[in-house]
Amino acid sequence: MEKKIRNRVIIIAVAIIVCLMGIICYPRNEQETFGFPTNWQRLKENVRDRIRLGLDLKGGTHLVLQVQVNDAVNITVDLAQERLQDELRSHGIPATVEKKTENSRTYLLLSNVLQEKSGDLQTLVSEQFPDWDLARRAGDPNAREISLKTSAAGNIRNQALEQSKNTIRNRIDQLGVTEPTIADYGRGDYELVVQLPGVDDPTRVKDIIQSTAMLTLKIVREGPFPSREAALASHGGVLPPDSELLPGRRESGSDNAGGEAWYVLDRIAAVTGRDLRDAQPRPDENGRPSVNFSLTRDGAARFGRVTGANIGKQLAIILDNRVVSAPVIQGQISDNGRITGSFTPQQAADLALVLRSGALPASIKYLQEMTVGPSLGADSIRHGVIASIVGLLAVMAFMLFYYRGSGINANLALFLNLLILVAALAYFGAVLTLPGIAGVILTVGMGVDSNVLIFERIREELRLGKTVWAAVAGGFDHAFHTIIDTHVTTVASALILFTFGTGPIRGFAVTLTIGLIANLFTSVFVSRVIFDYVLTRREKGEALSI
């Protein structure tokens, strides 16, 4: 018996050492070395570094946003429409192509298709547009519908989500937020959750994340006009083919500065944001904030060609479908340019940042925003710690009072239970939230249940007149089934909570689950070893203190 106890004590000692290591010196990442704390200060720092606090405790901003992935699908349909028109022309298939949207389904409608060209059209679509389906339109023998295949549309949506995630991550990284999280929200529907620790005024970050930063440079055909109507009127109400009309603002220095300005532009862009190599905020020659950009090789070649052919014309710099400025092209420009407008230095810096990080493939809608000020976080930690300590002391005092000597046993087990819980949080890098602290407190209350079950059973066995050894063995055996059943149901509800909840609530589910699993070890195994140890040291005939 002595030897068996020794082996089990070794297991417990190893568990304690492993736990302590996790809390005070286990390296958190590959760069870190195994640093054993040599002084009190270092020890405190190590512990603080290893327990990752949730946003609700350290303060910060939590955003839920939805990527409007249908924007990306729309863009694809637009591009396909242009390409289809070109292809139809070059294959000599006369038809008119219109973009239609019905019940959130977007497709291209071909009308006036000649019957004898039907086969050619079929071949064209299957060869040149493999991601598209061609179907007859009900009720009109000369019309066809061309729509994106479901799988292709799904791919475009998923790509838009992934690309948005990367772009947002780039932007946040450049803002210098420490340890941000950008992840799927987990409900489908193309939603992302963005967590920004330490950011307590999210206005600027939100604007930066949200700006689509769709940059295009287009040649101005005519303008500026004072209003949309005026621009249309000069063309008899219909825009010329391959052109488009976009609004902007009168530049300062001209008459009517700051008023509306409408431009008729080439529909095809000379250069887009994709051709950017870099963008930096720099003051222009008048000291006004502006953004300098440089282009990739391909972009520069194209830009040089277009500007060379259009000297004397205006070049519109368009950001998110608004003309920010339209300088006159003085000579051929190839690899760099400047965006001026009425920016503040901050706006210029932010614009440079979003241009550098790439455009968002789709716009973004915010669904939820939560900001926890750091003072509240600090208060929450203090409250949580006080509540835990008071709860723990109350439970421990009661166990001592009610079970005397065996109360010490239960309290040691409880203490070890909490130690394992904290160590597991450190090892897994789990996040401790305020509800997580509540989970710790609840673990104290529910964890001690196992001990109560066992002790009450031992008392019953003693009342039946069994020897102390038999009573302890019987108590543990009988209570074990109950403990398993109760733990399974509670852990199951905690796991369901984990899949349902987000952020803070997940933290609760995590601590409760770890706490209860650790409890199986401490209340059944550790408690038993302590009993066996006490019993072997006991004088013959001496009663068990329970």
Next chain:
Amino acid sequence: MEFFHEPKIDWMGKKWYFIGLTLVLLVAGMASIAIRRGLTYGIDFRGGTLVYVKFTRQPDLDAIRGQLRKENLGEATIQRYGPVASNEVMIGLDLQATTSTDALDAGKRAIASALAGLSGASPEGRVDFNNASPQSVAEHLVVADPLQRASKGSEEAMRAYRELAEAVVNFRNGPPRSGLLGDLSELKAVPGVTPAVLEALGKDFYLSSYAVRNTEIVGPKVGTDLRRQAVYVTLAGLGAMLVYIWFRFELIYGVAAVIATFHDVLITLGIFSLLNKEISLTVIAALLTLVGYSMNDTIVVFDRIRENVHLNKRESFFDLVNRSINQTLSRTILTSGLTFLAVLSLYLFGGEVIHGFALTLVIGVIIGTYSSIAIASPILVFFYERAGKNRIGARPRALERETAGARR
């Protein structure tokens, strides 16, 4: 010591009283929910804006309301929370037709401008220190350069100012100030703050009478989705438990335990309505925890019933259930008492953020314990009495196999 020495209470004989009490609680709760036209949901389910603000003095709620009215965003709910001396107020704005997803933070901006209006005109060009972030403090310090760093604008000087800014902001946030300074000169206590630094701060900053501590904005979509999801998840949880208990015990045990647990959820929701408390996301989390706890408690009693069924084949089921409850009574009272102590401590000391959560558990621990004895056990007795299986010898074979397995 012992609270109960072999109690012999006739629990099942009192089952009609229990059922009466349950019905009273249920009817009262449901009536309250009906009168209030449904449960009162928190911002996270309803959608809207919630801002927690701390003031230096006792705030005048009517003045805040008056300022908010000027913003034309509908009627705001304004209430104090926490201890009176903490001067804390919660301002809520419901989701408006105008507060669509396009301008999610319209409500927040309205509240901010109302608060600014309340504390009077801000000194020209200066920034409110009580609501400033460390970044903004650092930016101002770098420009003012009160430490006269030789290498102005260098990486090293920037870092020094960033650290200083963090130190003063942490000082402001720490207890007992909790985010509010009454006077900038209080910052003298921060190491590294020289008179020159104080002077520089005084030039760029002023102190308003409030600090925004927490902001929650929830769009309309999230709220409705969450409510539906919360119901599904609770039902899924109960379903999983039913299957587990069916597998470990027998179907009727599972049914009884699930009815008892569902009863706990309904009664807790009813009490929340009676107390006029809001159902928030954390309350739902606590309800799910309560599902686990109540199951846990019921299973302890059922386990003992199962064991006794195997040991004693001659006793009536009625007496056997009574005896099982009495045998586990000591443990039931102890565990519930200790868990109650733990969650009570959470309720009393855990702070405002977690109040609803702790309250749910405080109520839930009591109801969950009660239902194991008063609801789950009588259901078993009803079932066996109706099925004419009152004599234990006639109990189903599945149960016998299970208990035999458990004993091995």
